[in-house]
Amino acid sequence: MIKYLVTICLMLLLYTNSALAMPPIMTTSELKPGMQGYAETVVQGAQQVSFNVEIIGVVNNGKGSSKQILARAYGPIIDETNGVIHGMSGSPVYVDGKLIGAVARAVGQDVLPYKFYITPIEEMLKIWTLPDSLAVINKSNIEKVKIPSLEEYEKNQDNYDENIDKEVEKYKSKHLATPEGQEAVKGKAQKRLEEILSGLDIETQEDKTDVDADIVQTDKIIKDLEDNSKTDVNADKLEEHISLTDFILKSLEKQNKAQASSFNNTSMMPIYVSGFNDNALNFLANNLKYKxxxxxxxGEFISAPIGNKDSDIKQNATLKAGDPVGVVMAYGDFSAGGTGTVTAVEGNKILGFxxxxxxxxxxxxxxxxxxxIGSAGGILNGVKVSSFGKIxxxxxxxxxSxxxxxxxxxxxxxxxxxxxxxxxxGKEETFVSKIAxxxxxxxxxxxxxxxxxxxRTADRAxxxxxxxxxxxxTDEVPEGKFERENMFYDPKDVGQFTVGELTQALYFLCTNMDKPSNILDVKVDVDFTSSRKTASIVSAIPDKEEAKPGELVNFNVTLKPYRRENVTVTIPYxxxxxxxxxxMFLEVKGGGFVQLGQVLQSGLVVTPQDIAQLSTVDRLNEIKNLNKNNEIVISPTIDVESEKDQDKAIKEAIKLSEEIGKMSKKEREEFNKNRESKISTDYVIDNFIQTSINIKK
Incomplete structure (x- = not known):
């Protein structure tokens, strides 16, 4: 009886192994033109179908390049789809019952896609031998975090935030910032600014023809800086004011271009997304074009959204060659990824695409x-219409390959x-997605x-x-979390400004020069209205005509809110x-405005000159310490227009900048703290003015 049971177990084991084992393969050296075969794929539902394949030849461009098999597809399925279409990629191709490779791509963009390339299986098998350092998150000391099962999720969801805090505390970095006594920025400030100004290459936005007159535009300033033929403009422009939010968006555009993929595919890779309305899809498309x-x-995910009681994971899942498969970067209320076909399976390992x-x-x-869901056959660019299932x-x-x-x-x-x-x-919505x-x-x-x-919440532009x-x-900062809040207004698309600082903060964490930054959670709260809540500074009058160094002066600042009565706020300085x-000349401005020289010297924009000179924590602090758009800020300035010698005024400003650059981080923060005063308002402050007071010893 025992022998019988052992025999049955062995038979079941052998059956399981054979089902998950690789079929015999045929290499490119064995292929001959004219050989006939077939490919297996799915064009609707889960039913696998096949189409005929004729081998034309093997393309070999020499050492270092991957071989490709040129073939012709034909048969009823191909007639229906008008050739090889997106989503068939990875479909296994067999000749004489042996696996030769995977459907890869159609030939060119301007021919009917009945001829296509096959990636040889011997090239694809190399993928299984490659190192997998990301099996441990970020190559750091944190063990791989597994997605919880349904039972684990239900047990722990109430303690989620507490668990995150414990995880942060456990893995806090030991080296959190630039050590005291060491300069965060190498070199003198003047040289630093000259280097940036001579090498700055920031793309300007297209000319805006219908923009609110109250919004200060920076295109001309940036254009002047980009024009290297102007040798006498750069120093003057250090005192110009720009919108910091606009500058950050331009900086992000530059960073995206610098990181653009050099992979020369025959066409842009289609990424299937769900949850994105037209405006959001355009926003995403603009950001993904560099990738x-x-x-x-x-369609939406088949599984329930995160937070419901249905698990997002299918336990003990299996796949077989010819099945559709998703490669997903984000899932939940918003998803993003690609679909293709499984080429081969061996045990728990798969090859595809x-x-x-x-x-x-x-x-x-x-x-x-x-x-x-189905297939949309096009004359030149057909596609499988698909949605992602469970993980x-x-x-x-x-x-x-x-x-x-x-x-x-x-x-x-x-x-x-x-x-x-x-x-x-009067509506409030919560959305949750997970990003791999x-x-x-x-x-x-x-x-x-x-x-x-x-x-999606507002259901409008x-x-x-x-x-x-x-x-x-994140464990990158001593507190275990990085927080920032701000207020924005735009007459066309406030959304892109709203997410700018979040994007920049994540970018700094994801480009940490010292080590991978562990990011454990991102939580965002947005309060949104179609109303315009802006105000302009009309005047700023001190409560006394003269003052002594160290003395407190109250400035009565009058604001004109948009389509509302004037209001006056008092700011002590x-x-x-x-x-x-x-x-003494003082500047009274909205917190969203900053002098160009100041922002160029900060860590807000990454240039070849400052790469690796500021730590990630220093860069995050630059964002954290930024004045907010709804703040009124009073700080000393130089009355350049009244100076007989403007060059002298500029040199004094650069000298001060140089002195600040030599300070330690603590000294710099204390210096800035003692030189400015600010107060929050319920409005985005959209301008700046100058005032003065007489100083007597």
Whole structure:
């Protein structure tokens, strides 16, 4: 009896292994022109179908390049789809019952796609031998975080925030900032500014023809800086004021261009997304274009949204060659990824796609089931219409010859939770998605999800006024979390401004020069209205005509809110003890405006000159310490227009900048604290003025 049971067990084991084992293969050296075969794929539902394949030849471009098999597709399925279409990628191709490779791509863009390339199986098998350093999150000391099962989720969801805090405390960094006594920025400030000004290459936005007159534009300033032929303009421009938010957006555009993918695919890789309305889809598309990706809207996830009692994971999942499969970067209320076909399975390892999706090598994406809703055959560009299913594993390789993954092992991910309150509709919505940990794509996807959350809640174009508060749980800062809040107004698209600082903060964390930054959670609250809540500074009058160094002076600042009566606020200001005798000029401005020289010397924009000179913590502090758009700020300035010798005034400003650059971080913070005073308002302050007071010893 025991022998019988052992025999049955062995038979079942052998059956299971054979079902998950690789079929025999045929290499390119064995292929001959004219050989006939077939490919297996799914064009609707889960039913596999096949189409005929004729081998034309093998393309070999020499050492270092991957071989490709040129073939012709024919048969009823191909007639229906008008050739090989997006989504068939990865479909296994067999000749004489042996696997020769995977459908990769059609030939060219201007021919009917009946001829196509096959990626040889011998090239794809190399994927399984490649190192997988991202099996441990960020190459750090944090063990791989598995997505919880349904039971684990229900047990721990009430203690989620507490668990995050414990995790942060456990893995806090030991080296958190630039050590005291060491200069965060190398070199003298004047040389630093000259280097930046001579090498700055910031793309300007297209000319705006219908912009509110109250919004200060910076295109001309940036254009002047870009014009290297002007040798006498740069010094003067150090005293010009710019919109800091606009500058950050331009900086992010520059950073995106610098990181643009050099992978020369025959076309932009289609990324299927759900949850994004038209405005949000356009926003996402603009950000993904530098990643060689184009988003297309598709259906929602088959599984329930995160937070419901249905699990997002399918336990003990299996796949077989020819099945559809999803490679997903974000899932939940908003999803993003690509679908293709499984080429081969061996045990818990899979191969698919037959080409790269992002061409980023070792990756950390969700592997999901995929549901093929149908096929849209085009004359030149057909596509399978599909949606993502439940999570079944982790995609760990994204190479030229295909993608590789592991079933029933899950990637580390970052939850992004967004709460949006729309004042016009009296409506509040909460959205949750998880982003697979990928430092390159995380800032783009997180900011796009916040933008899309605003768009879906308001159900209109995102013009108006917004307040945002975001918290990033990370061990990169001593407190274990980075927080920032601000207020924005734009007559066309306030959403892009709302997410700018969040994008920049995540970008700094994801480009840490010293070590990977562990990001454990992103939480965002947005309060949103279509009303314009801006105000202009009309006047700022001191309560006394003369003052001594160290003396307190109250400035009565009159504001003109948009379509409302004037209001007056009082801002106390202490005259610096080092202030010289004579007329003291002060600047009264909205917190969103800053002198160009000041922002160029900060760590807000990454240039070849300052790479590795400021730590990630220093850069985050630059954002944290920025004045807010709804603040009125009073600080000393130079009355350049009244100076007979403008060059002297500029030199004094640069000298002061040089002295500040030599200070320690603590000294610099104390210096700035003692030189300015500010107060918060309920309005975005959209201008700046100058006032003065007479100083007597």
């Amino acid at each position: 060689n990706m184009t988003p297309y809207n598709t 037959g080409h790269a999706m992002t061409y980023k090598g070792n990756v950390n994406y969700f592997m999901t089931e995929a549901d093929i 079944i594993g982790r995609v760990n390789q994204d190479r030229f 295909g993608v590789g993954g592991i079933l029933n092992e899950y990637p580390s991910s970052i939850p992004v939770r967004v709460k949006v309150k729309d004042r016009n509709l 940990y990928d430092e390159d794509i995380l800032p783009t996807l997180a900011s796009s999800i916040v933008y899309a959350s605003m768009d 995102s013009y108006g006024t917004s307040k945002i508060k975001f918290t990033i749980m 202490t005259i610096p003890k080092t202030q010289k005798e004579g007329q």
